[in-house]
Amino acid sequence: MSKKIDKEIVLKGIPAAPGIAMGQAFLLDQQDFIVTERQILPEEVTIEIARFEEAVSHTKYEIQGVKDKIIAQVGGLDAQIFDAHLLVLEDCMLIDEVKKRIRDNKCGAECAFSFVLHRYVSIFDKIQDEYIKERSSDVTDVGRRVLKHLMGESRLHDFESLQGEIIIVAHDISPSDAVTMYSKKILSFLTDVGGRTAHTAIIAKSLGVPAVLGLKDATLRVSNQDFLIVDGRKGVVIINPSDSTKRLYSKEKEKIAQYEGAILNTRDVPAETVDGHHLGLMANFEIRGEIPGVKKYGAEGIGLYRTEFFYMNRMDLPTEEEQYQDYKKIAEEMNPHMVIIRTLDLGGDKFLSSIQLPKEMAPFLGSRAIRLCLEEPEIFRTQLRAILRASAHGNVGMMYPMIAGPGELRAANGILKGVKQRLREKGVPFNENMPVGVMIEVPAAVMTAELLAKEASFFSIGTNDLIQYSLAVDRTNEKMAQFYEPAHPGVLRLIRRTINAAHDAGIKVSVCGEMASDPTLAMILMGLGVDSLSMSPSSIPQIKRAVRSLKFASIEEFAKQALRLSTGQEVEEYMINEIQKIVPDFYTYEA
Numbered sequence: 001m002s003k004k005i006d007k008e009i010v011l012k013g014i015p016a017a018p019g020i021a022m023g024q025a026f027l028l029d030q031q032d033f034i035v036t037e038r039q040i041l042p043e044e045v046t047i048e049i050a051r052f053e054e055a056v057s058h059t060k061y062e063i064q065g066v067k068d069k070i071i072a073q074v075g076g077l078d079a080q081i082f083d084a085h086l087l088v089l090e091d092c093m094l095i096d097e098v099k100k101r102i103r104d105n106k107c108g109a110e111c112a113f114s115f116v117l118h119r120y121v122s123i124f125d126k127i128q129d130e131y132i133k134e135r136s137s138d139v140t141d142v143g144r145r146v147l148k149h150l151m152g153e154s155r156l157h158d159f160e161s162l163q164g165e166i167i168i169v170a171h172d173i174s175p176s177d178a179v180t181m182y183s184k185k186i187l188s189f190l191t192d193v194g195g196r197t198a199h200t201a202i203i204a205k206s207l208g209v210p211a212v213l214g215l216k217d218a219t220l221r222v223s224n225q226d227f228l229i230v231d232g233r234k235g236v237v238i239i240n241p242s243d244s245t246k247r248l249y250s251k252e253k254e255k256i257a258q259y260e261g262a263i264l265n266t267r268d269v270p271a272e273t274v275d276g277h278h279l280g281l282m283a284n285f286e287i288r289g290e291i292p293g294v295k296k297y298g299a300e301g302i303g304l305y306r307t308e309f310f311y312m313n314r315m316d317l318p319t320e321e322e323q324y325q326d327y328k329k330i331a332e333e334m335n336p337h338m339v340i341i342r343t344l345d346l347g348g349d350k351f352l353s354s355i356q357l358p359k360e361m362a363p364f365l366g367s368r369a370i371r372l373c374l375e376e377p378e379i380f381r382t383q384l385r386a387i388l389r390a391s392a393h394g395n396v397g398m399m400y401p402m403i404a405g406p407g408e409l410r411a412a413n414g415i416l417k418g419v420k421q422r423l424r425e426k427g428v429p430f431n432e433n434m435p436v437g438v439m440i441e442v443p444a445a446v447m448t449a450e451l452l453a454k455e456a457s458f459f460s461i462g463t464n465d466l467i468q469y470s471l472a473v474d475r476t477n478e479k480m481a482q483f484y485e486p487a488h489p490g491v492l493r494l495i496r497r498t499i500n501a502a503h504d505a506g507i508k509v510s511v512c513g514e515m516a517s518d519p520t521l522a523m524i525l526m527g528l529g530v531d532s533l534s535m536s537p538s539s540i541p542q543i544k545r546a547v548r549s550l551k552f553a554s555i556e557e558f559a560k561q562a563l564r565l566s567t568g569q570e571v572e573e574y575m576i577n578e579i580q581k582i583v584p585d586f587y588t589y590e591a
């Protein structure tokens with residue numbers, strides 16, 4: 001029994017990357033998982049059986065949830081198809097056989113389950129009966145779900161073999177998986193999990209493909225080859241759209257293309273308000289090969305080069321020479337504009353094959369970013385040497401991620417000093433005055449901003465993390481999305497405090513989190529006094545349009561008023577209202 005439903009169904013998720021895509025679904029989770037043999041100790045048998053039981057009950061709960069939703073949306077008949085899936089999970093023979101195998105063979109739950117699953121499927125496949133054959137596909141479908149719960153992040157996806165123009169639907173896509181889509185003709189991607197500022201969402205923007213994350217159960221609702229419409233601006237996905245819906249979205253797509261063409265004309269005009277105040281608009285950079293995009297949208301430099309993506313999808317670490325060549329090339333291509341290279345920000349939701357990090361309960365609060373670099377000084381030194389050498393070839397700056405206070409800044413600068421000394425001794429050229437900035441992403445960094453400002457060349461506020469750490473909201477957790485509030489009065493005060501501390505010390509301050517690419521929020525940031533913003537290159541024209549439509553005096557007044565309001569929602573509503581009073585069609589079209 002297949003779960004295919006022909007009625008138009010609308011799913012709502014978290015808008016991660018703008019644009020509209022129309023095409024066929026490709027369910028990544030329907031590819032087989034790579035399950036490797038794993039032996040366990042006799043005392044681990046009970047744990048593995050409990051893990052298996054938990055995975056089965058999670059899967060049941062998930063399927064029941066979708067069934068209830070479908071009953072509410074399209075009626076009971078269509079929902080009956082999920083009963084077959086629930087029956088598989090109640091099959092005592094299958095369940096008992098898996099437990100027996102864990103006990104007898106002392107193997108991990110995923111190996112035992114995968115073995116039993118394949119045995120069942122091959123028995124069904126040999127029987128020439130249509131009903132039994134459909135049972136086989138139910139078993140496979142449900143089996144993948146259970147394996148997903150058992151294997152979590154360690155699942156491997158085979159992106160290399162992907163072909164054609166498809167919309168990928170997956171439970172989760174890691175940032176490194178997302179990067180490998182760069183050279184593929186992928187129209188869009190959708191995931192069950194993930195938040196607006198998860199690095200997978202950030203990569204989707206760099207790839208220029210519309211994406212919706214946090215759809216919760218898209219992999220259960222969508223079937224392979226279903227026709228889908230993805231509206232990345234609104235976070236909407238339509239399964240099996242009617243002809244009239246398709247026509248509507250085709251027109252919408254054309255309008256977006258026209259609008260984009262029109263605002264691209266502003267590429268060479270400055271980001272200056274009506275009363276002549278300039279705001280620096282720079283690009284965030286993740287994927288090598290993005291430079292033409294950075295130039296096309298008129299970025300005044302690279303405000304954040306997320307170097308960790310250079311380390312991903314390879315089994316070894318990049319050498320100093322490789323990194324140097326890469327940084328040098330970017331510095332030369334962007335010259336005279338500045339390129340701010342951020343030192344390695346691993347951990348959190350970004351991992352490498354070449355550095356095995358111990359599994360942590362809360363990776364965003366664990367060995368991440370500058371902490372990891374200070375724990376692994378050789379990896380850090382290699383990168384610092386490469387950055388310093390590249391500084392001789394253009395306008396290069398550098399900044400450290402996730403600094404919590406002056407202690408860490410001094411530790412990092414201490415290593416930098418040693419690296420500089422060695423380069424001097426060897427006569428290797430570098431810019432002695434290369435600016436070294438600090439990312440402000442931890443509340444303690446805001447509270448020590450006056451102290452940090454004395455020892456930093458500039459600040460760059462990483463609002464993606466600052467919001468998650470100050471509001472205690474995991475940026476990758478779709479279930480917490482409603483609490484992730486960039487305009488929260490607490491967040492605005494942290495930003496204001498940082499800006500004031502920077503300016504009091506005579507240094508510049510930028511914002512490079514996703515908040516900078518939202519026109520409404522960007523205007524608050526400008527009003528609070530930031531000197532520049534850095535964002536995905538395709539967002540630049542829209543922000544420039546906002547800057548060029550308003551007076552700086554009004555923008556400052558908006559920010560002042562916004563700070564008097566009590567909730568993020570009030571702030572956003574107030575700003576939208578004020579901007580619309582001046583530019584009535586401001587929100588009519590967005591890319």
Ligand code: PEP
Binds near residue numbers: 462
């Ligand atoms: C941020 O935290 O806002 C930031 C720009 O860094 P990243 O998103 O890479 O953590």
Ligand code: MG
Binds near residue numbers: 441462464465
């Ligand atoms: Mg960050």
